[in-house]
Amino acid sequence: MSQRPCVLVFAGHDPSGGAGLAADIQAIAAQGAHALPVVTALTVQDNNSVQAVHPVAPEVVLAQAQTLLASCTVQVIKFGIVGSADNALAIAGLIEQMLVINPNVQVVLDPVLGSGRGQALSRDDARLALAPLLKLATLITPNLPEVARLAPDLSNADQQARSLLRGRCRDVLLKGGHSDDAQVINRWFQAERDAVVEHCWPRYPGEFHGSGCTLASAIAGQLAMGMAMDTALQSAQSYTQACLREAFAIATGQLIPQ
Numbered sequence: 001m002s003q004r005p006c007v008l009v010f011a012g013h014d015p016s017g018g019a020g021l022a023a024d025i026q027a028i029a030a031q032g033a034h035a036l037p038v039v040t041a042l043t044v045q046d047n048n049s050v051q052a053v054h055p056v057a058p059e060v061v062l063a064q065a066q067t068l069l070a071s072c073t074v075q076v077i078k079f080g081i082v083g084s085a086d087n088a089l090a091i092a093g094l095i096e097q098m099l100v101i102n103p104n105v106q107v108v109l110d111p112v113l114g115s116g117r118g119q120a121l122s123r124d125d126a127r128l129a130l131a132p133l134l135k136l137a138t139l140i141t142p143n144l145p146e147v148a149r150l151a152p153d154l155s156n157a158d159q160q161a162r163s164l165l166r167g168r169c170r171d172v173l174l175k176g177g178h179s180d181d182a183q184v185i186n187r188w189f190q191a192e193r194d195a196v197v198e199h200c201w202p203r204y205p206g207e208f209h210g211s212g213c214t215l216a217s218a219i220a221g222q223l224a225m226g227m228a229m230d231t232a233l234q235s236a237q238s239y240t241q242a243c244l245r246e247a248f249a250i251a252t253g254q255l256i257p258q
Helices: 022-030 059-067 085-101 127-134 143-152 157-162 211-224 229-245
Strands: 004-013 034-045 050-057 074-077 104-107 171-174 183-192 193-202
Touching: 004 022, 004 059, 004 211, 022 034, 022 085, 022 211, 022 229, 034 059, 034 085, 059 085, 074 211, 085 127, 104 127, 104 211, 127 143, 143 157, 157 171, 157 183, 171 211, 193 229
Parallel strands: 004 034, 004 074, 074 104
Antiparallel strands: 034 050, 171 183, 183 193
16 A cells, blocks of 8 residues: 655635635645645635635644644645634644654745735734744745735845745745736745746736645645655646646636646
């Protein structure tokens, strides 16, 4: 019997099935790993808009994770929305305990500060709520609006991205999907290198629901499978592009990555 590597995922439930834990589970499985999904929030949304966010109580979030960690080996953790500042603090404390036992645990943080259309996905200020987790992340995957909010004192996107390379964070993948460029240009910043690696991809027409979740989770799945960061980033981006190319509609508006 084969045993799959596991990714512990903290994220919200999206009833449209396009983003959040639904996207995470699908993307991680496609890399050959297995997702351990911990629900941090229940959302009321469709493929276009968020109506409400109901955070799960911190003690319930912790109970879910602790039960899994008691029996499953976890080398990679992935975050989407945490729902509240209390949840972020509780999860950060759990990760700090994990790092005492295994300092090599990798943490992929998709800093979701709002929906793709700017609607709130946290009961509290999402940027402040993420602060405890930013200190623990090894890879952060912001888009252009998110990196601007995470580093509001800096006006240049490159400087904003580099400012995140502190603490445990050794890599930042700045996603270019919100730019006006003819292609999507994702930029990889590394703590050990001044040079920036650019990944250029076709820009497909339409809007997509959950593409950021898909990409970050695919990276986490690749890392769980033992891939080096350069391979994980390349493979996960290729996978995400394929999902966007085959995206489908469930209603008018944003498409669901396949």
